[in-house]
Amino acid sequence: MVYASSPEPGGVPHTGAGRGAAPRPGPRTSVKLVVAGGFGVGKTTLVEAVSEIPPVNTEAWMTQAARTVDALEEPGAKTTTTVAMDFGRVTLAPDLVLYLFGTPGQPRFWPMWDDLCRGASGAVVLVDTRRLEASFAAVNYFENDSDVPFIVAVNLFDGRQTHTLAQVRQALELDPRVPLITCDARHRGSAVETFTRTLRHTLDRTASRGPLAAR
Amino acid sequence: MTANPWVRPYVLTGGRTRGRRHLLVHTLVSGGRYDAAFAGRLLPEARALYERVHTTSESVAELSAHCGVSLGVTRVLLADLAAGDRIVIAAEDSSPYDPHVLERVIDGLRELA
Numbered sequence: 001m002v003y004a005s006s007p008e009p010g011g012v013p014h015t016g017a018g019r020g021a022a023p024r025p026g027p028r029t030s031v032k033l034v035v036a037g038g039f040g041v042g043k044t045t046l047v048e049a050v051s052e053i054p055p056v057n058t059e060a061w062m063t064q065a066a067r068t069v070d071a072l073e074e075p076g077a078k079t080t081t082t083v084a085m086d087f088g089r090v091t092l093a094p095d096l097v098l099y100l101f102g103t104p105g106q107p108r109f110w111p112m113w114d115d116l117c118r119g120a121s122g123a124v125v126l127v128d129t130r131r132l133e134a135s136f137a138a139v140n141y142f143e144n145d146s147d148v149p150f151i152v153a154v155n156l157f158d159g160r161q162t163h164t165l166a167q168v169r170q171a172l173e174l175d176p177r178v179p180l181i182t183c184d185a186r187h188r189g190s191a192v193e194t195f196t197r198t199l200r201h202t203l204d205r206t207a208s209r210g211p212l213a214a215r
Numbered sequence: 216m217t218a219n220p221w222v223r224p225y226v227l228t229g230g231r232t233r234g235r236r237h238l239l240v241h242t243l244v245s246g247g248r249y250d251a252a253f254a255g256r257l258l259p260e261a262r263a264l265y266e267r268v269h270t271t272s273e274s275v276a277e278l279s280a281h282c283g284v285s286l287g288v289t290r291v292l293l294a295d296l297a298a299g300d301r302i303v304i305a306a307e308d309s310s311p312y313d314p315h316v317l318e319r320v321i322d323g324l325r326e327l328a
Contacts, residue, residue: 056281118239121320
């Protein structure tokens with residue numbers, strides 16, 4: 001990528017590499033996965049299980065979208081909406097880093113989902129079988145409003161499976177092509193398996209489209 | 216926005232709400248040569264981002280979180296710094312579905328398990 005350079009007195013114009021020096025060594029490639037699902041289904045726990053940093057919580061993202069939504073609720077009111085969302089990071093190689101972004105649960109923040117999902121390599125929708133309805137919106141979003149390949153993972157909170165996967169699939173009216181697995185978001189091995197399955201699904205789904213398929 | 220709660224975001228960005236490019240949240244940003252005189256002329260938010268970028272290579276979202284600058288403002292300020300050739304923003308033109316990269320991610324994850 002080449003940027004226009006702006007020469008300064010005594011300076012030498014450069015393109016791309018940042019004034020006078022090659023970029024410092026560091027990760028050059030980043031990959032993003034999205035973790036979606038309703039409030040309290042374990043998104044942060046799943047990210048935490050593999051992240052090398054404590055999930056970073058950042059706020060105050062919403063600007064225009066929040067105003068639009070809020071305007072419908074409180075005509076004339078000017079509100080500042082802050083959204084908490086967190087993400088983790090896993091450095092996989094000196095030049096490669098994986099980011100795991102949890103979506104904010106509330107449907108009113110959907111415009112932000114579009115932003116988070118842009119350029120994502122895959123998504124996992126977490127569900128809690130005790131409150132399946134909490135994740136309906138997330139499943140709907142990935143089935144209808146996003147091109148990002150996704151899988152659904154049932155989070156076994158206490159290690160027990162209360163419903164068969166067939167029952168869950170039926171209750172979610174899940175497309176048979178969407179993989180449905182179980183996981184325990186508290187355990188690293190299980191979290192790794194969940195993200196690996198997510199990436200495998202992306203590879204399967206995009207293989208026919210060629211390596212440079214559109215986003 | 217914690218860095219300077221008394222200044223409206225559009226003031227920080229010179230009235231613009233969008234950068235030259237709408238950066239992805241996971242795009243990596245790194246620094247080139249650190250220019251203290253340049254840093255001293257920046258507004259606090261831009262300066263915080265410029266200095267952070269020179270200590271570590273991080274994503275747009277990490278920079279936003281660590282510098283306490285909202286994502287929208289962070290995107291605009293980073294795009295400005297890159298356009299002025301002060302920082303380096305990783306290319307965003309590669310496919311997120313590149314099988315070679317995804318296989319490397321899978322291999323890397325498996326080593327963590």
